[in-house]
Structures are given as structure tokens and as C-alpha cells.
Amino acid sequence: xxxxxxxxxxxxxxxxxxxxxxxxxxxxxxxxxxxxxxxxxxxxxxxxxxxxxxxxxxxxxxxxxxxxxxxxxxxxxxxxxxxxxxxxxxxxxxxxxxxxxxxxxxxxxxxxxxxxxxxxxxxxxxxxxxxxxxxxxxxxxxxxxxxxxxxxxxxxxxxxxxxxxxxxxxxxxxxxxxxxxxxxxxxxxxxxxxxxxxxxxxxxxxxxxxxxxxxxxxxxxxxxxxxxxxxxxxxxxxxxxxxxxxxxxxxxxxxxxxxxxxxxxxxxxxxxxxxxxxxxxxxxxxxxxxxxxxxxxxxxxxxxxx
Numbered sequence: 001x002x003x004x005x006x007x008x009x010x011x012x013x014x015x016x017x018x019x020x021x022x023x024x025x026x027x028x029x030x031x032x033x034x035x036x037x038x039x040x041x042x043x044x045x046x047x048x049x050x051x052x053x054x055x056x057x058x059x060x061x062x063x064x065x066x067x068x069x070x071x072x073x074x075x076x077x078x079x080x081x082x083x084x085x086x087x088x089x090x091x092x093x094x095x096x097x098x099x100x101x102x103x104x105x106x107x108x109x110x111x112x113x114x115x116x117x118x119x120x121x122x123x124x125x126x127x128x129x130x131x132x133x134x135x136x137x138x139x140x141x142x143x144x145x146x147x148x149x150x151x152x153x154x155x156x157x158x159x160x161x162x163x164x165x166x167x168x169x170x171x172x173x174x175x176x177x178x179x180x181x182x183x184x185x186x187x188x189x190x191x192x193x194x195x196x197x198x199x200x201x202x203x204x205x206x207x208x209x210x211x212x213x214x215x216x217x218x219x220x221x222x223x224x225x226x227x228x229x230x231x232x233x234x235x236x237x238x239x240x241x242x243x244x245x246x247x248x249x250x251x252x253x254x255x256x257x258x259x260x261x262x263x264x265x266x267x268x269x270x271x272x273x274x275x276x277x278x279x280x281x282x283x284x285x286x287x288x289x290x291x292x293x294x295x296x297x298x299x300x301x302x303x304x305x306x
Contacts, residue, residue: 014031049134057108059083061092068110069136072103079111101155119143122159141234148171148211148230150267151197160232164209167202179205185214185225187295190285206241206305208233210260214299215271216281225284227299228276230267231260238262245277246300249287254279 059066072078073091079098085265089098110130117124117133117140117276124142137143145155151170163249167173185198196216203210209232215227227245231238244257261270270276277299285292 025270053109057110057113061087065115066106066110066163067131068102068107070103070106070110071098072106073098076103078103078106107280117142135235145232145263146266147171148232148263148267149200150157150213150215151199160209163232164202167200171200174199174201175177176201176202177204179203180301181212182298182300183212183214185295185297187216189293190216190281190292192294194223202232203303205303208237208241210241210243210303211263212301213267213271213276217271219274219278223281225279225281225295225297226271226274226276227256227279228270229258229260229301229303230263230265230270232263235262241303241305243301243303247279247284247297248275249289249298252287252289 054065056078057065059080061076061079066078066080066082068096069081070078071081071084071132073094075091075094075096077091077093077096079087079092083092084098085096090096091098111128114127115130115133116127118137119140119142122142122144124140126136128136144159145163145289147154147156147158147163147166149167151171154171156163156170158166164175168175181201181203183201187193187196193216195218201212203212211230211232213230214225215228216223218224227247229243229245230274238260242257242259244255246255248254254277257276261275279287279297284295284297288294288296290296
């Protein structure tokens with residue numbers, strides 16, 4: 001993660017009983033947040049403390065909260081459904097076969113709980129019933145974004161400010177200020193290139209960041225180039241903006257106008273939807289001039305707020 005970015009703080013606990021299975025703990029709940037304070041909010045008299053209930057619902061393998069179906073071994077040790085598969089149906093505590101025994105009592109206890117969103121430390125203040133919390137977190141507007149870099153697979157996640165720093169420092173992406181641009185794309189031997197991704201460019205304007213992508217790929221058997229813009233933020237914010245792209249040469253011009261897509265959608269999803277300026281290779285080489293043996297394409301663009 002880039003300096004200054006928000007990162008998740010993992011809690012690693014030594015559990016020798018798990019080492020035989022080669023199972024490593026996955027991303028866990030934030031232990032030093034106010035999570036424990038909220039577990040069991042409004043609980044009825046006589047119920048166990050919030051901390052004790054949390055421990056009961058914690059999977060001993062991945063350390064995450066367990067959601068139905070919750071399984072147990074004959075000795076009563078519980079485990080989440082995903083980890084039951086990872087440990088090959090063998091209890092990581094007592095080595096008994098897990099079988100298909102459900103812990104219905106623990107699932108009932110879970111129904112009584114109200115929990116804060118796991119992204120509370122990023123700004124979400126909502127509290128949810130146990131079963132609806134997971135559904136909310138999958139679409140929470142405070143959840144971290146994936147790195148929008150398209151030149152290689154990147155697993156970095158974070159908020160927008162940390163991703164901007166990450167793109168600049170780690171991917172060496174070009175950063176430009178302003179809502180208008182002229183960007184030049186050059187490629188020798190374009191006939192030999194079936195798939196290519198040019199360096200991402202980021203534009204800062206209106207207090208937001210926009211990512212300009214340019215790629216070569218095939219639609220069926222037809223080689224094309226495609227330019228499109230993605231917005232570094234959520235979809236509802238992206239819809240407040242529009243952009244235009246223009247490419248031309250030899251007295252001809254091709255234009256595109258659209259709405260930037262949010263980086264919540266993957267780069268591949270946007271590209272495969274063909275939501276951008278698409279230029280057939282022969283036309284792109286015609287715009288490039290010369291003997292059509294080298295791509296020299298200038299893409300002009302403008303971003304505006306609706």
C-alpha cells in the first residue's frame with residue numbers, strides 16, 4: 001500500500017492445531033474497533049456478554065464471524081462452511097470427522113445480534129442485524145476500492161487518496177491537472193500486436209480523479225483500439241460527469257461522448273462492454289498518416305460536470 005494509505009490491520013494468532021492443514025487465517029474482523037461494544041446491542045437480560053458471544057461466533061480457522069450454515073464436530077467444536085472444506089472435513093481442534101452436523105443453537109443466537117459494519121473504521125456508522133450485515137458489506141460505499149491499474153494484475157486495495165498515491169509511486173502513472181487533454185499513443189509494428197495495454201493516465205479535475213485507458217484487442221477477428229475513462233469513486237458520483245474523446249487525421253474525425261464508469265467495475269468489465277471510443281485498426285493507421293506501418297494516434301478529450 002502506498003504511504004499514507006489506509007490498510008487493514010490483521011490479527012494473527014498462533015494456532016498449532018491448524019498447521020497440519022496448511023490453512024492460513026484470512027482477513028479478520030478489526031479487533032481494536034468498537035466491534036465488541038456493539039455485538040449484542042440491546043441484548044436481553046441473562047444473555048452472555050458481547051465478548052463471549054463474539055468468541056462463540058468466531059471461526060477457529062479463518063477467525064472471521066461464522067454465518068449459516070455453521071457446522072460442528074461430535075465434540076461441539078464449530079467451524080464455518082468455507083473452512084470445513086479447507087480442513088478436509090476434519091475438526092481442527094480434536095481431529096474428529098465433522099460430518100454434516102449443524103449447530104442450530106449458535107445459528108439462532110446469531111439471529112439476535114446487531115453488529116456494526118466491518119468498514120466502520122473507514123467511516124460507515126450503520127448497524128445491522130447479523131444476517132443482513134454481510135449483504136450490506138458487499139455494497140458498502142465505504143468499502144475499499146481495487147487498484148485501477150490495467151497494465152498488470154494488482155491486488156492493492158484502499159481508499160481513493162491512498163490509491164492515487166499508490167498509482168503515482170508504485171506504478172509510476174502520469175498525473176495531470178485539468179479537464180482537457182491531448183494524449184498521443186505510438187506503437188511500431190501495429191500489425192503484429194493483437195493485445196496491448198498502454199500506460200494508464202490519471203487526470204485531476206473538479207476535485208476528483210479520472211483514469212484514461214487505451215488498449216488494443218480483437219472484437220471477433222477484427223483488431224481494434226479502444227479508449228475509455230473510469231471515475232475514481234462510486235457510480236452515483238460518476239454519473240454527475242460526462243466526457244468526450246476525439247481522434248482524427250487526414251481531414252477525418254471520429255468522436256465519442258459518454259459517462260465515465262466507476263472503478264467499482266473492473267477494467268475488463270468496462271472494456272468488454274465496449275463502452276468507449278472504438279477505432280478499427282485500419283482507420284487508426286489511416287489517422288496516423290505515413291505508410292501505415294506505425295501507430296501515431298492523438299486522442300483529445302474533455303471532462304465536464306453535468
